[in-house]
Amino acid sequence: MKKYSEMSKEELLKEKESLLHALEEYKKMNLSLNMARGKPSVAQLELSMPMMDTLHSEADMVCEDGSDCRNYGVPVGIPEARRLMGSLMEDDPENVFVFGNSSLNIMYDQVARSYTHGICGNPPFSKQEKIKWLCPVPGYDRHFKITEYFGAEMINIPMNADGPDMDMVRDLVENDPQVKGIWCVPKFSNPTGIVYSPETVFAFAALSPAAPDFRIYWDNAYCVHFLYDDDHPFIPEILSECEKAGHPDMVFKFASCSKITFGGSGISAMASSKNNLADIKKTLTVQTIGHDKMNQLRHARFLKDHDNVIEHMKKHAAILRPKFELLEATLDNELLSRGIGNYFKPKGGYFIAFEGPDNTAKETVSLASDCGVVLTGAGAPFPYGKDPDDKWIRLAPSFPTPEELEKASEIFAVCARLAYLKTLTA
Ligand SMILES: Cc1ncc(COP(=O)(O)O)c(C=O)c1O
Missing domain, CATH: 3.40.640.10 (Type I PLP-dependent aspartate aminotransferase-like (Major domain))
Incomplete structure (x- = not known):
């Protein structure tokens, strides 16, 4: 995959044109997807429903x-x-x-x-x-x-x-x-x-x-x-x-x-x-x-106790892991392969922090929002909501279903590419 930094101005403009077209297609889909907050998914919540049976009208x-x-x-x-x-x-x-x-x-x-x-x-x-x-x-x-x-x-x-x-x-x-x-x-x-x-x-x-x-x-x-x-x-x-x-x-x-x-x-x-x-x-x-x-x-x-909690957390991990891996694959294939941004592959927790090129986070979040994909506001992971380089975006893959996440990550990648192209062709 050719890196954006290796492309001629003409190639960059052509790439921008095709991404703008893709964006218009997403907008027509009237999507409503959310990668903003680290909430457990419905499938994860189901794991703890038996807890509700521990206390009942006959319970000690x-x-x-x-x-x-x-x-x-x-x-x-x-x-x-x-x-x-x-x-x-x-x-x-x-x-x-x-x-x-x-x-x-x-x-x-x-x-x-x-x-x-x-x-x-x-x-x-x-x-x-x-x-x-x-x-x-x-x-x-x-x-x-x-x-x-x-x-x-x-x-x-x-x-x-x-x-x-x-x-x-x-x-x-x-x-x-x-x-x-x-x-x-x-x-x-x-x-x-x-x-x-x-x-x-x-x-x-x-x-x-x-x-x-x-x-x-x-x-x-x-x-x-x-x-x-x-x-x-x-x-x-x-x-x-x-x-x-x-x-x-x-x-x-x-x-x-x-x-x-x-x-x-x-x-x-x-x-x-x-x-x-x-x-x-x-x-x-x-x-x-x-x-x-x-x-x-x-x-x-x-x-x-601790050991039982670890067994319970393995069930959460079985639901969460494929989602993280899906998002990571999209970031690797669509962005990092083009020389766009970086991120740390987490071994746990609820988030991935994408470090994009300078001056692209706000624009990426705004483009995604136009397509119906809600991301955590750019700047949110910083005091006073001010990211001095405007480059960090927090991605939360836990809540959407795998199908929703696949679409949301695809759109995120297109928006991040477009935001970067805008700075390169400005
Ligand atoms: C680091 C951290 N602390 C605390 C919380 C909130 O925890 P609680 O639900 O116990 O208030 C979160 C939720 O996302 C979190 O990420």
């Missing part, structure tokens, strides 16, 4: 500590749910609190608590002159929305193949007391699919922050979400690494079952040091008399 509703799950109480989570989430997060259940349906919600609450009341006796963020937050990019748009909402100045940190640029992180964290946090998705990162290397995790644990209230927000949303049954990347457990390095309070870990059972109807959890959890409990007990313990019980009885 008493959890291990003797509490009746139909009633108020146990704000830190029922013991079996803490043990389950601890097994997924590799933490002692003692260090795990189980909350409600959304981990994003508990991340928001943690930032909100820090803002209004401060962390472990430190002044509230709202009383401090300025708050800065480190944002590995491209990253998760909803993380950035939280810190934008609370007025933090967000600083882009480039993502390398083994995690965030740790020299830059160290320099900022160790020298600037206004730096209070960093967003991390250590495994199958959203949206690049990158897994942090052990060296990156050790470098995090070794940080000596200038601010006593600096925390690493370790969102392990994809901790068991592998695509290949025999390829599960290992990363060291950050909480114990921080403890070994003498910084036991430096990390808040988050996870949820949204992409294990039901999107937005799973259970969420936070793991941290005893100090941090005691601090959190002070506001937690003002906030609620207890989360949805029936859902916690349902999850504990259905998912049981």
Whole structure:
């Protein structure tokens, strides 16, 4: 396949003409396809329907500590749910609190608590002159929305193949007391699919922050979400690494079952040091008399333990893997073979981040939208929605059916080619 960079102006114009024609044909099809958000597909949701049978009108509703799950109480989570989430997060259940349906919600609450009341006796963020937050990019748009909402100045940190640029992180964290946090998705990162290397995790644990209230927000949303049954990347457990390095309070870990059972109807959890959890409990007990313990019980009885969850995740992988491979084949055959863009082949998670040529992302998204294909907005994986090079597009292959995905990826490739041709022939 001839690369666009090797084509004459005449050839480029001819190629553009034929793609414009293809675009007009797609527009006539009145399609409505969506590769924007990382939602589990209907087939994946079906996998967890037997969970609904674990609680029924005859079921024993008493959890291990003797509490009746139909009633108020146990704000830190029922013991079996803490043990389950601890097994997924590799933490002692003692260090795990189980909350409600959304981990994003508990991340928001943690930032909100820090803002209004401060962390472990430190002044509230709202009383401090300025708050800065480190944002590995491209990253998760909803993380950035939280810190934008609370007025933090967000600083882009480039993502390398083994995690965030740790020299830059160290320099900022160790020298600037206004730096209070960093967003991390250590495994199958959203949206690049990158897994942090052990060296990156050790470098995090070794940080000596200038601010006593600096925390690493370790969102392990994809901790068991592998695509290949025999390829599960290992990363060291950050909480114990921080403890070994003498910084036991430096990390808040988050996870949820949204992409294990039901999107937005799973259970969420936070793991941290005893100090941090005691601090959190002070506001937690003002906030609620207890989360949805029936859902916690349902999850504990259905998912049981780590090994059982891994078996369950293999069923998700069997549905997701062909979709990722289909999308990757389209990117390879239609774009990379023409010298257009690049991407990292993820081994898990929910996304592929396509790095197109500079100044093409917005145009690609807009052309796709004209054809009825919804993509995540260009710029979304960056703080303030601003991709300085306008080149990253997050692709989410999970939700569409294989047939829909095939069409959507084909159209995406045509739009990306056209957007690049427009810059080359401008
Ligand atoms: C990195 C990351 N964290 C958190 C979430 C949301 O999780 P929850 O459904 O538990 O709020 C997502 C969802 O896409 C995600 O990608």
